[in-house]
Amino acid sequence: MKLKLVVSQYHRKYLDDATLSLGSLTVLPDRVIVAFRKETPKPYAPDSIISLDTNEGSLDGVCLQGNDTRVVRAVYPDLAVIQQRHHDRRRRLQKKKAHDRRTSRTLCRREGRREHHRVDYRMHQVANSVLRFAEQNRSAIVLEDLKGMKFTRNKQLNRRLTIWPRRKQHHFIEYKAQWRGIPLVKVDPRYSSKKCPICGRIPDSRMGTLFECECGWRLDRHINASINLLQTAISKGLEVAGGLRFDPGAFQHDVMMTLYDSARGARSEPNGTRCVQAVT
Numbered sequence: 001m002k003l004k005l006v007v008s009q010y011h012r013k014y015l016d017d018a019t020l021s022l023g024s025l026t027v028l029p030d031r032v033i034v035a036f037r038k039e040t041p042k043p044y045a046p047d048s049i050i051s052l053d054t055n056e057g058s059l060d061g062v063c064l065q066g067n068d069t070r071v072v073r074a075v076y077p078d079l080a081v082i083q084q085r086h087h088d089r090r091r092r093l094q095k096k097k098a099h100d101r102r103t104s105r106t107l108c109r110r111e112g113r114r115e116h117h118r119v120d121y122r123m124h125q126v127a128n129s130v131l132r133f134a135e136q137n138r139s140a141i142v143l144e145d146l147k148g149m150k151f152t153r154n155k156q157l158n159r160r161l162t163i164w165p166r167r168k169q170h171h172f173i174e175y176k177a178q179w180r181g182i183p184l185v186k187v188d189p190r191y192s193s194k195k196c197p198i199c200g201r202i203p204d205s206r207m208g209t210l211f212e213c214e215c216g217w218r219l220d221r222h223i224n225a226s227i228n229l230l231q232t233a234i235s236k237g238l239e240v241a242g243g244l245r246f247d248p249g250a251f252q253h254d255v256m257m258t259l260y261d262s263a264r265g266a267r268s269e270p271n272g273t274r275c276v277q278a279v280t
């Protein structure tokens, strides 16, 4: 049997990839599924570490390179907006089609698919930007282990936290990192958002956007969390560390590198540093 397949540039990219071998070929009435096999490349020995704290509309963290530590960020505030919009739309559909549950279900499902496509697309872009940066700087990536994440009593907030697919974002970053041979570790995030990375105290003040400690350490609370993740990774003696140490004296709070910005589209700017308000 012979089949004529229409192949796009996207498909060609995979067909031409020498590291892939053909796994299986499944022919269905409306499509052909080609499965590939790939030996995952051995992760490289990193020269730097990127530690990222995962938040609702951003990944916030630091990049430790030599003695230097800089702030890195990937921002996508519109993800929550997309989800809220689709949530509202589903609510409205349910109300409007309350007399016809079958139609309501069909329409809601379609709405859900659209939402997923949009969210997935954005998350792929974010993951790709982060990994491009990691590859350019030969970095290892540190993420928080999201297993056993706790929820608060605020129902509204819980819904947002639950539906926000942090795990999916991590999953994308993880499998893409594995595919490209970028070392990645996940660490226990316990106290990462509460602890002072300098003196180890846990200030009992309620948290605003700024983390403040009696010892004088003050920093954006998300960035602070990422430093704690970084230190956990290093203290565990993980091989990603490669002799690197976080030095608060050499930390440049005032220099931020944007890995991804949904307002400006994905961009990588290895040298394009930008000053933000100094937090000292």
Ligand SMILES: [Zn+2]
Pocket (backbone or CB within 6 Å): 196, 197, 198, 199, 200, 201, 213, 214, 215, 216, 217
């Ligand atoms: Zn302190």
